[in-house]
Amino acid sequence: MGTVSRRQVLIGGGALLGSGLVPGLSLVSNAFGEEIARPDYMIRAGFNENPWGPSRVALQAIVDSIKMSNLYGGNRRALTDLMGNIHNVPTDHISIGTGSGEILRTAGMLVAMDKGSVVCADPTYHDLIRYAERAGSEIIRVPVNPDTLNVDLNAMHKAIRKDTKCVYIANPNNPVPSIIEKNALREFTLDVAKDRMVFIDEAYFEFVDNPDYESMMDLVRDGHKNIVVARTASKIHGLAGLRIGFGFADPELTQRINDAKTGAINVLGLNAAYASYKDQDFQDFTIRKNKESLAIVESMLDELGHRYVKSNANFSFIYTGRDVEEVGQAFRAENLMIGRPFPPMNDWIRVSMAKPHEMEYFAQVYKKILG
Numbered sequence: 001m002g003t004v005s006r007r008q009v010l011i012g013g014g015a016l017l018g019s020g021l022v023p024g025l026s027l028v029s030n031a032f033g034e035e036i037a038r039p040d041y042m043i044r045a046g047f048n049e050n051p052w053g054p055s056r057v058a059l060q061a062i063v064d065s066i067k068m069s070n071l072y073g074g075n076r077r078a079l080t081d082l083m084g085n086i087h088n089v090p091t092d093h094i095s096i097g098t099g100s101g102e103i104l105r106t107a108g109m110l111v112a113m114d115k116g117s118v119v120c121a122d123p124t125y126h127d128l129i130r131y132a133e134r135a136g137s138e139i140i141r142v143p144v145n146p147d148t149l150n151v152d153l154n155a156m157h158k159a160i161r162k163d164t165k166c167v168y169i170a171n172p173n174n175p176v177p178s179i180i181e182k183n184a185l186r187e188f189t190l191d192v193a194k195d196r197m198v199f200i201d202e203a204y205f206e207f208v209d210n211p212d213y214e215s216m217m218d219l220v221r222d223g224h225k226n227i228v229v230a231r232t233a234s235k236i237h238g239l240a241g242l243r244i245g246f247g248f249a250d251p252e253l254t255q256r257i258n259d260a261k262t263g264a265i266n267v268l269g270l271n272a273a274y275a276s277y278k279d280q281d282f283q284d285f286t287i288r289k290n291k292e293s294l295a296i297v298e299s300m301l302d303e304l305g306h307r308y309v310k311s312n313a314n315f316s317f318i319y320t321g322r323d324v325e326e327v328g329q330a331f332r333a334e335n336l337m338i339g340r341p342f343p344p345m346n347d348w349i350r351v352s353m354a355k356p357h358e359m360e361y362f363a364q365v366y367k368k369i370l371g
């Protein structure tokens with residue numbers, strides 16, 4: 001691996017595919033437009049994972065770290081310093097979790113310990129909310145706009161009560177891959193965070209290519225209290241299985257989160273994340289491939305005139321008008337695993353972007369089942 005450059009690896013991967021040396025070749029449609037053969041493996045289009053990761057440099061870091069597996073932890077300091085440099089945030093503002101999910105759940109637990117309610121969009125990502133609810137918090141779910149499926153900030157503002165100790169916002173949202181307009185979100189966050197925690201989950205931040213979008217990291221950087229921004233190594237970095245994620249917040253809140261966390265990060269995850277965050281090529285490559293996959297799916301839906309939410313992330317949210325369980329089973333029978341149900345939106349499906357040739361196959365199956 002050491003003597004092969006990133007560029008060669010990426011180009012080489014494509015060459016291998018064309019040569020028939022890798023599984024899944026049968027998925028590549030031929031120039032005569034013949035049907036793409038069913039793959040001999042299950043395509044994972046259900047978990048918003050990175051189908052390309054971990055990167056080569058992260059893999060090398062993992063290999064090099066295996067011999068350190070006798071250690072409880074690893075060089076947490078190095079990763080914290082790197083994150084501080086990348087985001088221009090002091091290191092006492094950063095917590096590392098076993099995935100950003102641990103930061104989300106810890107925040108949920110703190111809110112429940114404070115006997116506070118949580119306001120969130122509906123639907124949205126479940127980790128913080130479900131944990132807070134199980135720990136005794138009341139969850140105030142505010143439906144997304146029924147036409148656009150965008151998070152409805154005005155309605156969320158109105159839903160805030162005296163006992164609300166946290167407002168959770170995933171931006172981009174999940175399962176709806178929409179974003180919140182940057183100025184509206186900034187105004188909302190600054191106002192609401194005067195009296196309670198605003199938790200901005202930016203798990204899909206790196207995928208967004210939209211002038212209306214901005215991270216809220218600068219609010220943390222500028223010293224605002226009560227604002228948490230979460231990021232993860234699970235998505236663009238393809239390290240979901242090694243469980244590394246981050247919380248960025250004012251030092252006092254960071255300390256509370258660190259004191260309450262129960263997970264323990266491991267040396268493989270730490271060193272893989274450290275290597276991966278320095279590997280911009282892999283991130284650019286993933287973004288490019290994700291765009292290719294999205295273009296295949298979205299142009300197919302446009303052609304059919306089907307309703308979907310234009311994606312700002314690595315997944316699509318598509319209206320089928322059919323029961324999601326039944327549709328999911330039909331896809332599974334074709335070796336395609338799509339996302340789980342997101343009630344009450346049981347006539348929509350969430351489809352994560354796999355590799356472009358796999359999404360060509362998805363488009364073929366979609367047309368057969370739903371076209």
Ligand SMILES: Cc1ncc(COP(=O)(O)O)c(C=O)c1O
Nearest residue numbers: 099100101125174203232234245
């Ligand atoms: C919006 C959002 N936040 C957080 C996470 C959690 O990711 P992780 O715990 O792997 O960092 C996910 C995972 O799918 C997600 O979609």
